[in-house]
Amino acid sequence: MTPGQFLNAHPFLKDLRSCEATALLRHSAIKSFPARGVVFLRDDEADGVYGILDGSVMVTIESSGGGDLILRLLGPGQLFGELAVLDGRCRTASAIARSPCSFLFIPRAVFLDVLATHPDVAAAVMSALSDYLRRSTRLILEATFLDVARRLARQLLELSGSSPAGEGLCTTLQVSHIQISQYELACMLGVSREIVNRHLTSWRRAGLVEISRGRIRVLDGQAIAALARETSH
Numbered sequence: 590m591t592p593g594q595f596l597n598a599h600p601f602l603k604d605l606r607s608c609e610a611t612a613l614l615r616h617s618a619i620k621s622f623p624a625r626g627v628v629f630l631r632d633d634e635a636d637g638v639y640g641i642l643d644g645s646v647m648v649t650i651e652s653s654g655g656g657d658l659i660l661r662l663l664g665p666g667q668l669f670g671e672l673a674v675l676d677g678r679c680r681t682a683s684a685i686a687r688s689p690c691s692f693l694f695i696p697r698a699v700f701l702d703v704l705a706t707h708p709d710v711a712a713a714v715m716s717a718l719s720d721y722l723r724r725s726t727r728l729i730l731e732a733t734f735l736d737v738a739r740r741l742a743r744q745l746l747e748l749s750g751s752s753p754a755g756e757g758l759c760t761t762l763q764v765s766h767i768q769i770s771q772y773e774l775a776c777m778l779g780v781s782r783e784i785v786n787r788h789l790t791s792w793r794r795a796g797l798v799e800i801s802r803g804r805i806r807v808l809d810g811q812a813i814a815a816l817a818r819e820t821s822h
Contacts, residue, residue: 590642590665592619592693598666599640601713605703616699621691628684628692635673635680637696641665644690647773648682659776660725662687662748662769671714672721674700687773732779738788740778742817745798749807767805774805 596602596610605613619642622628628639631650639646641663648661648669660682663669673680674697704711731740749765771789775782789805792798797813799806807813 592617592640592642595640595642595666595693599668601668601710601717602703604709605707609703613695613699613703614693617693617695619691620694622686622689624686624688626686626690628686628690629670629680630683631681632679635670635677635697637694638668638670638674638700639684640668640693640695642691642693645687645768646690647685647687649685649776650682657776658779659773662773662777671700672718675704675714675718737778737780737784739817741774741785741788742813744774744777745805745807745813746810746817749810765807765810767807768803769805770803771800771805 590598592614593610596605596613602610602613620639622644628646643665645665646663646669647659648663649657649659651657661669669684670680677697704714731743735743745767748767748769771785772782775785778785789798789800792813793800795812797807797809799808
């Protein structure tokens with residue numbers, strides 16, 4: 590994806606006039622990172638926002654014990670780093686490249702100028718941040734009240750591109766491939782890899798999923814959706 594294609598496709602920025610998009614690109618830069626490269630760390634200064642041109646990124650929070658909690662997995666066409674840019678404070682989480690990545694880096698002053706001159710863009714950013722807050726609240730509730738099996742099933746549905754987990758869960762999900770490791774899944778749920786492996790192994794034996802290195806194939810989306818809806822015991 591080129592920088593121009595990114596701007597034309599992104600819901601925040603696609604309505605910029607040609608001259609405005611050209612000016613934005615003139616003051617932006619392309620940045621590249623290797624796999625596992627640190628894009629920024631929690632508490633870093635918020636110097637700008639990042640649009641993903643190629644590759645994938647995980648947004649994480651590190652615990653004092655050295656473990657990671659993965660908040661989001663992001664891919665081409667997505668923007669991240671907006672929150673700290675808006676309030677001028679430090680980053681609230683770290684961003685790590687999952688694979689070799691290239692980004693369109695938009696400096697903070699340039700991004701804020703777009704928001705100031707385009708109320709529709711500012712409204713779209715506020716709506717996206719509201720969605721993120723709602724998702725974060727839902728994840729906290731799930732971590733508090735749901736068992737691991739149900740949370741894992743809901744996470745697989747969400748990663749498969751189904752309805753947001755917990756809201757109108759899809760019952761007709763087709764066979765799908767999810768590019769994610771069991772370690773990453775564990776970090777998203779805040780549990781050990783062994784616990785995730787135990788559930789996935791059980792589901793594999795039941796014919797619900799296939800497991801391979803760095804990939805999970807959902808074979809029976811209807812059964813996974815049923816597991817996601819089950820009440821905790």
